Amino acid sequence: MSTVQFAGFSRLNGELKFRTANDTKRINQLRKLGDTDVVILQLPSDMSKNEAARYVLANLAVSYPDFNTAEATALLEGLIQDKNSVARPKKTVTVTKARKIKISKRAAEADDVKLTPAQAARGREEWNRAHAHLSYDAE
Numbered sequence: 001m002s003t004v005q006f007a008g009f010s011r012l013n014g015e016l017k018f019r020t021a022n023d024t025k026r027i028n029q030l031r032k033l034g035d036t037d038v039v040i041l042q043l044p045s046d047m048s049k050n051e052a053a054r055y056v057l058a059n060l061a062v063s064y065p066d067f068n069t070a071e072a073t074a075l076l077e078g079l080i081q082d083k084n085s086v087a088r089p090k091k092t093v094t095v096t097k098a099r100k101i102k103i104s105k106r107a108a109e110a111d112d113v114k115l116t117p118a119q120a121a122r123g124r125e126e127w128n129r130a131h132a133h134l135s136y137d138a139e
Contacts, residue, residue, distance in 0.1 A: 002048070002049075003022075003046035003047055003048055004020040004021060004022055004043070004046070004047060004048070004049060004052050005021070005022050005023075005042060005043055005046055006020065006021040006022070006023075006024070006026065006040045006041065006042050006043060007019070007020050007021075007040065007041065007043055007047075007052040007053070007055070007056050008038070008039045008040030008041055008056070009037070009038075009039055009040075009072060009075075010030050010035035010036070010037060010038040010039070010040075011035060011036045011037045012033075012034065012035050012036075013034075016068075016071050016072065016075055017035070017075075018053060018056070018075055018076060018079055019038075019040055020049050020052055021040060024040075026040065027040055041063055043055060050080060053076050053079050053080050054080055056076060057073065057076040057077070057080065060072055060073065060076075
């Protein structure tokens with residue numbers, strides 16, 4: 001299980017997000033990505049993300065006085081699940097029907113054919129002649 005050393009909040013497009021990190025460089029990275037109101041504080045010890053969320057919730061008013069505690073509390077309570085896991089927002093996945101690919105029997109068996117060096121060279125020359133329009137050197 002991975003652990004984090006820092007936890008806090010940031011706003012992305014007006015939405016409050018719970019953030020965790022193992023390095024203070026994450027703060028600058030979040031700012032470069034467009035997050036505002038970035039407040040990430042060091043935790044007293046290494047914690048799992050769920051433990052960090054519980055710790056931040058317990059110390060919300062003291063450690064993060066600038067944030068709307070009602071909004072932050074609702075966010076954290078939505079994230080904290082049981083003892084060991086943090087809820088992740090559900091993502092919508094769109095499944096498209098796969099198209100059938102038609103392949104000739106000759107092409108399917110092409111990998112099984114053993115060629116001599118002369119046959120391979122002849123095949124390359126034929127392919128290069130047929131596809132000369134794709135070359136940068138074509139006149």
